[in-house]
Amino acid sequence: MNFLIIFGGSSFEHEISIVSAITLKDKIKKHNLKFVFVDSNRDFYLIDKENMKSKFFSSGEYKKSIKLEITKGGFKYKKGLLKKEEFVNFDVAINLIHGRDGEDGKLPGMLEFFSIKAITPNIEASVVSYNKVLTKLFAKSRGVEVIEYEIITEPKTKFDFPIIIKPARLGSSIGVSVVRNQDEFNYAFDVAKEFDDLIIVEPFIEGIEEYNLAGCFANEWIFSRVEKVQKKEFLDFEKKYMDFSRKEVDLKNVEENLEDKLKENFKKIYKDEFENALIRCDFFMKDDIIYLNEINPIPGSLANYLFDNFDEVLEKLAKNLKKEKEIIIDYQYINKIQMAKGK
């Protein structure tokens, strides 16, 4: 298949998205890939595969690439002196913009508006996972446990230290801090505030076990292996992404019973909400209870490292994308008004 990977975006995770796309270039082996870069100015560029190197973007060299416009069915550009309109050829787009633009619903909405077939969470799924408060409300409504939380407007909380403080609408641990005393709290609050006006705190539970599970529904459930996250304490942004490709994930054998429970919780979250998306759910476990920590509707490099045959997963999902409901507009109502008015 011919995939078009869209990455970048006006997002705090812009650079992660670049690294994510570069990673996928090597990990997707059986399919043809094209790349569309959304720069910080939200201009679209068609990027040649051989230019998929981080320096090409950080240096600004990408600006010499073909500039695209989003339009019905895909992306177009003007070719040659006669400025003939050409269209970028592909079967299915992949939304790989992490954070704002990609995961807040903007690109998902545009892809749907312009009838572009894509592997992406839809708008609602994006919003539900982008805002951590909504994630918790949503998960609870589906019978999935979450860690208790408090929305704060100043560095004060009902919880005892240690706590974890998070901007409500960011992924990749940006702006997140573990806080052990009031001084740290004051500082961490200011840090979080730089990223979002909505801030939450949760009790930080030492030694909690963390499990990640990725998957999708493509006419059948497809699950990744379960990753038991190995970490000393808490992975901040740099620790997490300086080793982004995670070539050697420590996939300890997770007991079957636990794996089933994780899958069951994953299904409760995914069903009828995350269709067309390949997502990763991050779970906590304590005292045999599973808690949803967060939903990554566009996980880093699509969590390819958790799947045995990632090419096949993409293909299955791409072939089973659900279309938007068709709405027929026949002007019955206006015709009725006109008749009523005798016009």
Added chain:
Amino acid sequence: MNFLIIFGGSSFEHEISIVSAITLKDKIKKHNLKFVFVDSNRDFYLIDKENMKSKFFSSGEYKKSIKLEITKGGFKYKKGLLKKEEFVNFDVAINLIHGRDGEDGKLPGMLEFFSIKAITPNIEASVVSYNKVLTKLFAKSRGVEVIEYEIITEPKTKFDFPIIIKPARLGSSIGVSVVRNQDEFNYAFDVAKEFDDLIIVEPFIEGIEEYNLAGCFANEWIFSRVEKVQKKEFLDFEKKYMDFSRKEVDLKNVEENLEDKLKENFKKIYKDEFENALIRCDFFMKDDIIYLNEINPIPGSLANYLFDNFDEVLEKLAKNLKKEKEIIIDYQYINKIQMAKGK
């Protein structure tokens, strides 16, 4: 000010949006208006003010109008034989697409992506009000009462008749029925299913009082008068919209105490979520308890009939629109990786 009213859309409420825009043409007196029509095919057209008549759209005549493309800062078109690019001139757009495209987050996302200043709910606010289940979760989390509900996948419920059945993601009472027995339930379930896969039921409370309150925050709270909804039972789609302009709203004197309570609930819903939008909250009251029924983030004709000086409300809101957070991308992270790699 120069407003650009965007209406139509690929929505079950497409025709309502047309009527809504035509109504506003007469109700907005002090400002200059331009109109952009989104047809069922999602093409954009610039509509002359004198063509703002329902027949112009139902007849397909609108297709002779100038076709537009959405782009950074607004809308553009090609002029003359030389196909020179021209931009539509306006200060602030108004998103007046009811239902899908306008209230599901698509247009809000595009307006934000293309940095188009607009009176519109943002993506998150759209999603939270578009999906009635999310509305209830959201309202409860903010301390606003809602009518209890059940998500159903077949015509069965824990509630006693009468009940009210609703597709979760539609406005304007489309697909909504009051059901008094199992036969009616079976039929109404099929009707609702035509509009959405997610269906909810609520107990139908006879004689419940309904109050509507519109407003916005534009550096200060601006509230409309309170409308006590007069109806025999339940307004279905036709009853509600065949008399759409509501020239004579029966604004009974609502006791001050109740008005204050409604405003207090409105603020809980609106604050930090509906910025840049002029919304209408529909409340129920029973036994002195106020319940949120629904949030209309783009109410019909912007609920102009509830305001004493609608021109002024629009101007105040337009002058106090909040901008999206600026994100500076400096490639620090990629530069760090490159240094670490010794490149």
